[in-house]
Amino acid sequence: MxxxxxxxxxxxxxxVGFLTLCPVVMLILGSFSGELGAFGAxxxxxxxxxxxxxxxxxxxxxxxxFTLGSALVATGLALFLAYLNTRTNIPGKFMxxxxxxxxxxxxxxxxxxxxxxxxxxxxGMINLFLRQLGLEGAALNxxxxxxxxxxxxxxxxxxxxLVIAPAMSAFDVALEESSRVCGASNARTLFRxxxxxxxxxxxxxxxxxxxxxxxxxxxxxVIGMPGRIYVLATxxxxxxxxxxxxxxxxxxxxxxxxxxxxxxLIVLYRRLTREGEKYVTISSRGYRPSxxxxxxxxxxxxxxxxxxxxxxxxLPILVLFYTSLVPYVMTPGAKAFAAMSWRHWVTxxxxxxxxxxxxxxxxxxxxxxxxxxxxxFFVACVIVKVRTKASGLxxxxxxxxxxxxxxxxxxxxxxxxxxxxxxxxxxxxxxxxIATYLPYGLRPLTSAxxxxxxxLEESSRVCGxxxxxxxxxxxxxxxxPGIASGWILMATMFVRELSLSVVLSRPGTEVLAVQILxxxxxxxxxxxxxxxxxxxxxxTALVVIADGIAKRLSRRG
Amino acid sequence: xxxxxxxxxxMMLCAAPCALAAPQAKAAPVSADxxxxxxxxxxxxxxxxxxxxxxxxxxxxxxxxxxxxxxTSKFIATILTxxxxxxxxxxxxxxxxxxxxxxxxxxxxxxxxxxxxxxxxKWANKDGMIQSFGIEYVALIxxxxxxxxxxxxxxxxxxxxxxxxxxxxxxxxxxxxxxxxWLVGLRENVIKSDxxxxxxxxxxxxxNPMFVASFGPTPAPIETxxxxxxxxxxxxxxxxxxxxxxxxxxxxxxxxTPRAIGITAKAPHPNAARLFVDYWLxxxxxxxxxxxxxxxxLAPGVYPPIAGIDKARVIPIRELSDDEIKKWGAEFKKxxxx
Numbered sequence: 026m027x028x029x030x031x032x033x034x035x036x037x038x039x040x041v042g043f044l045t046l047c048p049v050v051m052l053i054l055g056s057f058s059g060e061l062g063a064f065g066a067x068x069x070x071x072x073x074x075x076x077x078x079x080x081x082x083x084x085x086x087x088x089x090x091f092t093l094g095s096a097l098v099a100t101g102l103a104l105f106l107a108y109l110n111t112r113t114n115i116p117g118k119f120m121x122x123x124x125x126x127x128x129x130x131x132x133x134x135x136x137x138x139x140x141x142x143x144x145x146x147x148x149g150m151i152n153l154f155l156r157q158l159g160l161e162g163a164a165l166n167x168x169x170x171x172x173x174x175x176x177x178x179x180x181x182x183x184x185x186x187l188v189i190a191p192a193m194s195a196f197d198v199a200l201e202e203s204s205r206v207c208g209a210s211n212a213r214t215l216f217r218x219x220x221x222x223x224x225x226x227x228x229x230x231x232x233x234x235x236x237x238x239x240x241x242x243x244x245x246x247v248i249g250m251p252g253r254i255y256v257l258a259t260x261x262x263x264x265x266x267x268x269x270x271x272x273x274x275x276x277x278x279x280x281x282x283x284x285x286x287x288x289x290l291i292v293l294y295r296r297l298t299r300e301g302e303k304y305v306t307i308s309s310r311g312y313r314p315s316x317x318x319x320x321x322x323x324x325x326x327x328x329x330x331x332x333x334x335x336x337x338x339x340l341p342i343l344v345l346f347y348t349s350l351v352p353y354v355m356t357p358g359a360k361a362f363a364a365m366s367w368r369h370w371v372t373x374x375x376x377x378x379x380x381x382x383x384x385x386x387x388x389x390x391x392x393x394x395x396x397x398x399x400x401x402f403f404v405a406c407v408i409v410k411v412r413t414k415a416s417g418l419x420x421x422x423x424x425x426x427x428x429x430x431x432x433x434x435x436x437x438x439x440x441x442x443x444x445x446x447x448x449x450x451x452x453x454x455x456x457x458x459i460a461t462y463l464p465y466g467l468r469p470l471t472s473a474x475x476x477x478x479x480x481l482e483e484s485s486r487v488c489g490x491x492x493x494x495x496x497x498x499x500x501x502x503x504x505x506p507g508i509a510s511g512w513i514l515m516a517t518m519f520v521r522e523l524s525l526s527v528v529l530s531r532p533g534t535e536v537l538a539v540q541i542l543x544x545x546x547x548x549x550x551x552x553x554x555x556x557x558x559x560x561x562x563x564x565t566a567l568v569v570i571a572d573g574i575a576k577r578l579s580r581r582g
Numbered sequence: 583x584x585x586x587x588x589x590x591x592x593m594m595l596c597a598a599p600c601a602l603a604a605p606q607a608k609a610a611p612v613s614a615d616x617x618x619x620x621x622x623x624x625x626x627x628x629x630x631x632x633x634x635x636x637x638x639x640x641x642x643x644x645x646x647x648x649x650x651x652x653x654t655s656k657f658i659a660t661i662l663t664x665x666x667x668x669x670x671x672x673x674x675x676x677x678x679x680x681x682x683x684x685x686x687x688x689x690x691x692x693x694x695x696x697x698x699x700x701x702x703x704k705w706a707n708k709d710g711m712i713q714s715f716g717i718e719y720v721a722l723i724x725x726x727x728x729x730x731x732x733x734x735x736x737x738x739x740x741x742x743x744x745x746x747x748x749x750x751x752x753x754x755x756x757x758x759x760x761x762x763x764w765l766v767g768l769r770e771n772v773i774k775s776d777x778x779x780x781x782x783x784x785x786x787x788x789x790n791p792m793f794v795a796s797f798g799p800t801p802a803p804i805e806t807x808x809x810x811x812x813x814x815x816x817x818x819x820x821x822x823x824x825x826x827x828x829x830x831x832x833x834x835x836x837x838x839t840p841r842a843i844g845i846t847a848k849a850p851h852p853n854a855a856r857l858f859v860d861y862w863l864x865x866x867x868x869x870x871x872x873x874x875x876x877x878x879x880l881a882p883g884v885y886p887p888i889a890g891i892d893k894a895r896v897i898p899i900r901e902l903s904d905d906e907i908k909k910w911g912a913e914f915k916k917x918x919x920x
Contacts, residue, residue: 062662138802147748147808168792247799250754251792253920262795263757267911268904269681271655353825354806364824378633436659443667528656532624532648543651546798547630548822 034407034415038422041404044460045425048437049284052429055274055440056281063274063440071275075264080255085282088239088256091173091249096185096234098178102333103185103230104223108215109330111193113317116327122572124334127342129183129517130564132541133243135557138550139341140167140176141247142348148356150344168252177244179337181237185230187514188468191506192226195476211317225298226472232294233468236287240430242524257283258430265432273436280433287428291421298475342561349554369551379540379556386520386537387563389455394466394516397459401466401511402504408467409474426461431524434461439528449531457525458518465514473507502579509575516571517564612856614643622646623854626661627676628654629841631821631875635867642861645854654759657681665690672846673855674862678760679840680901682712691844694856698863701882705898712842715863716871719838719878719896720764722830723814725804735830738768739778741811742785750791751803751812756915758796759907760839761813766910767837767899780917787918801827819888820876829888835895838878 051063056072058065075081103125110121128136143151144167152164166172200222204214220227238244245259255263261279265271319326348354350365373379408420426434438457447453477500485495501508523538530539537560544553617623623645625636636647650672652660657677664670665688675685685691691711699706699713706714722735735741741750753761769779792809794800800814805825816829816836843862849855861867868881876886878896885892902910 061659062666064666141808142806145803145808148806149808246795250795253793263754265655266759266795267757267762268759268907269654269678270658270684270904273659353822354802355825356806436656439660439663443663443669448667448669449671527653528660531650543630546653546796548798548801548818550802 033403034411034413034419037404037407038415038419040400041419041422041463044456045422045427045463047441048434048457048460049425049429051440052273052277052280052433052437055437056278058274061270061272061274071272071278075275075278081260084255084257084260087170087254090170091177091245091256092235092238094170094174095177095181095238096231098174099181099185099234100189100227100230102178102182103189104220104227106182106330107186107190107193108219109326111190112219113319113323113326115319115323115330117331120334121330122568124338125186126183126513126517126568127338127561127565128180129514130521130561130568131180131342131345132521132523132538132557132560133180133241134247134541134545135345135553136180136341137176137243137247139344139348140172142344142354143167143340144172150357153356166252167248168254170252170254172252173244173248173254173256176248177238177241178234180241180244181234183517184233184237184465184468184514187510188230188233188472189223189226191469191510192223192472192476194506195473195503225475228294228297229468229472232290233464235290236424236428236464239283239286240428240434240524242431258432261430261432273433276430276433277437280429283430284425284428287424288421291424292417295417295420342558345554345557348550349558350551352551354550369549369555373552373555373559378535381533382535382537382540383559383563385451385534386560389451389458389522389536390516390520390563390567393455393458393519394512396455397463397466397515398470398508398512400459401463401470402508404463405467405470405474409471410479420467423463423467427464435525435528438525442529449529449534451534453529454522454526454534454536457529458522459515461525462515462518462522465518466511469507469510469514470504473504477503505575505579509571513568513571516567520564520567521560612853612860614857617851617853617857618643618645620645620851620854622648623673623851623858624648624650624671625674625676625858626650626652626657626672628652628657628678628681629676629877632676632871634870634874635862638867638870639858639861643857645857647858654678654681658684661685661690662688670846670848671850673849673851674843674845674858676841676843678718679712679714679842679898680759680903682842682844683901686711686844690847692847692849694845694859696856696860696863698860702863702880706840706880712844713859713863714840714842714880714898715868716841716877716879717838717896717898718760718841719816719836720760720813721816721836722811722832723801723804723816723818723827724811724830725807725826726828727826728807729810734828735811735832737832738772738834739782739785741813742782742789744789746811747789749810750786750789751794751800751809751814752791753796753800753813754793755918756911759902760797762907762910762914763839763899763902764813764837765914766902766906770900771837771897772834783914783917790920791918793918801825815876816888816891817876817878817886820874820886829890831890831894835897837897837899839901840898841877 055063057067059068106121106125109115110118143149144165146152146164146166149167200218201214204218209217239257242258242262245256246262249256249259261276264276264279265273347357349369351361352364352368355361404419404423408416429437442448442453481499482495485499490498521538523542526536526539527542530536537556541553541556544556625647627649630651632649636649639647658681661670675682682691693710695707695710696713722741724734755761755765769776773779773782792803797815800812801818801822803809804812805822805827819827819829843859845855845859865881865884868879868884871877872879872884872886876888878886
């Protein structure tokens with residue numbers, strides 16, 4: 026196994042390197058180019074201009090608070106939900122999976138706008154409600170760093186959940202039993218044994234959310250800008266938006282700091298999880314996670330989860346549904362209810378471009394995620410089982426395009442694809458998606474791989490099983506939860522992908538998010554919400570199917 | 583003798599395309615048959631909601647019209663990239679005049695004066711290449727359910743009244759090119775004294791307007807009542823009907839950046855391109871844009887269905903260079919800093 030993986034390394038470095046380096050190299054060229062395009066006379070002017078901007082320091086501070094805050098919110102919530110779901114006998118488990126995934130399926134602009142409708146200080150619905158309770162001074166202001174962190178944290182919750190949940194469910198019960206035998210309470214076991222053993226997964230989730238929120242644009246623009254809080258992504262936007270001849274080279278120069286931050290994080294992550302052996306939880310002996318009886322706390326905890334899900338996730342979706350029914354965005358009341366109709370739904374369902382976009386996005390979601398997870402599988406295998414410099418390089422490479430702010434990476438891909446015959450075809454989108462979102466497939470798979478001890482494979486080999494047989498009968502079945510998580514992350518991401526699509530999509534290759542953006546730019550929130558809900562339906566269907574298949578497979582394994 | 587004959591023949595060959603091209607620039611009506619033979623026309627536009635015009639064109643001529651929407655910030659990047667790689671598929675381009683000027687300077691725009699623009703104002707076509715057909719007009723848009731008639735501003739300067747404090751929405755004046763140009767336009771066309779203009783800016787800033795990324799998100803907070811008034815576009819009164827939006831009939835003129843159209847120098851479907859531009863500039867197409875999208879167009883006598891617009895004075899803003907936009911953006915950033 027180890028040998029085969031080692032042999033795979035150069036080939037994978039070539040593939041992943043090609044996929045992720047091409048746009049990044051174009052962006053690096055552009056950042057040193059004296060022209061607007063990628064090619065031009067060498068100059069350092071763009072870096073000098075970008076990093077001597079006096080506003081830059083303040084932007085960096087906000088960016089650090091925003092990304093760290095979002096990562097903590099997302100990971101904390103994910104831990105809480107994943108623990109209750111996989112390790113306890115809390116009722117209503119079926120809803121956990123879906124609820125913690127919903128933010129992954131909603132177009133981020135829509136989710137952010139829903140929160141503005143709920144929590145803006147002038148007439149946000151929650152604020153109006155609080156005022157009716159007589160809490161006049163208690164206006165909650167969404168247009169703040171706290172508001173940004175809250176919404177971004179929720180949007181990234183699925184990423185954290187899908188990395189942590191598989192690790193939680195593949196937990197060796199012996200560790201916790203030993204702790205309890207030694208007299209430790211459930212809580213003490215959780216904090217002293219369970220969480221430390223989950224360190225790779227927790228760190229992976231934190232890394233992933235930090236990098237993602239660094240690149241995120243929807244929340245900083247919809248919530249940050251009105252509050253005059255600027256982070257790296259909105260700063261880059263302002264560079265590109267001011268004036269007509271947008272200088273993407275300069276934007277790329279600023280984006281390099283995001284790239285540097287992500288690479289640092291990856292190196293740090295590898296160092297912190299260096300002693301891989303420590304985190305192996307599935308070795309040869311009885312592996313079945315025990316279920317903790319919550320006893321009297323069952324229903325109160327269930328109520329807490331239900332409340333969190335309602336306020337944080339169901340409410341914004343309801344707002345969406347509401348906006349899709351009213352003729353324009355109006356505050357709820359008798360007038361609004363009288364004016365409700367299916368008008369926006371009919372318009373969207375009769376619009377040929379929206380229908381084509383539905384079809385294309387579905388294809389990209391299913392096809393892209395399947396190919397993407399196949400690649401992720403081999404890459405994860407190498408990253409975990411072959412801990413050499415080369416595999417470290419591979420891991421860093423996989424994060425390259427992912428860590429660039431979305432506005433910039435799309436242009437990088439355009440500069441690259443225009444040199445190939447793939448330009449303006451759906452294949453450009455497919456390849457671009459996989460290259461950019463490879464970490465979504467990789468993270469859940471690596472944290473699943475980490476937990477499988479090589480003893481298992483060795484035992485199989487000793488008993489005469491060939492490498493393929495070992496892979497099929499031993500490794501794959503144990504990896505099923507990780508594979509399912511990765512596939513779901515990729516598929517739902519591809520169904521709602523915007524940053525690359527907005528640059529690469531052309532007539533005939535329209536996708537959902539681009540169509541949604543068009544509606545947003547025209548301020549047509551009704552149609553936007555209707556199409557957004559259709560998008561959520563598609564993603565939910567994909568998740569339910571993937572989850573069902575995974576359950577069946579792991580049961581057989 | 584033979585040599586001279588060859589030379590003359592060569593000269594004639596070389597001159598022929600020029601000789602032919604010159605009259606073609608101001609050509610008589612394009613042959614619809616030739617256009618049809620080319621099969622389709624590819625249109626890159628910065629405007630949204632032009633689908634009804636595309637459909638009407640296809641129906642009328644049986645030529646497929648493909649529409650690629652490129653936002654302003656990606657327009658030049660995309661076209662220059664495709665052009666440099668020899669993959670510019672567009673036959674016709676539509677963008678604000680400053681963008682078209684930039685593309686013209688790179689040799690991407692061809693000469694063409696459409697006979698359909700005969701009745702258009704003179705300023706709308708200065709060079710025989712870039713044809714303006716509309717103005718991205720800006721106005722004070724307010725919520726007519728929540729603002730009393732007596733409170734509606736009668737001049738732009740009334741926006742500085744403290745009664746609007748915390749009730750205004752506008753695109754970020756540090757970055758949004760159209761808003762920057764509009765504020766500079768106020769100084770050049772409306773508020774003539776610099777001191778008065780600066781007082782206006784300071785007063786507006788003191789009212790602590792909420793900033794959004796562009797015009798697109800400006801009407802939503804007004805229609806929900808989160809804000810009461812905004813620097814926005816009257817076309818939303820049409821596209822967002824029946825939202826309670828109206829425009830303030832100020833005594834001063836309305837201003838905006840001209841929208842223009844042009845044919846690419848290496849258009850793969852040159853005849854279809856001309857036919858499309860002719861149709862785009864026709865009264866029929868302009869009426870569709872005015873009626874369905876609320877655009878302010880230059881075709882004489884065509885107005886969007888917004889009460890009072892036909893009597894308003896709408897003027898084009900001087901085209902600001904990118905350096906000017908950046909300079910003013912930085913200045914506005916200071917003035918509007920909290």
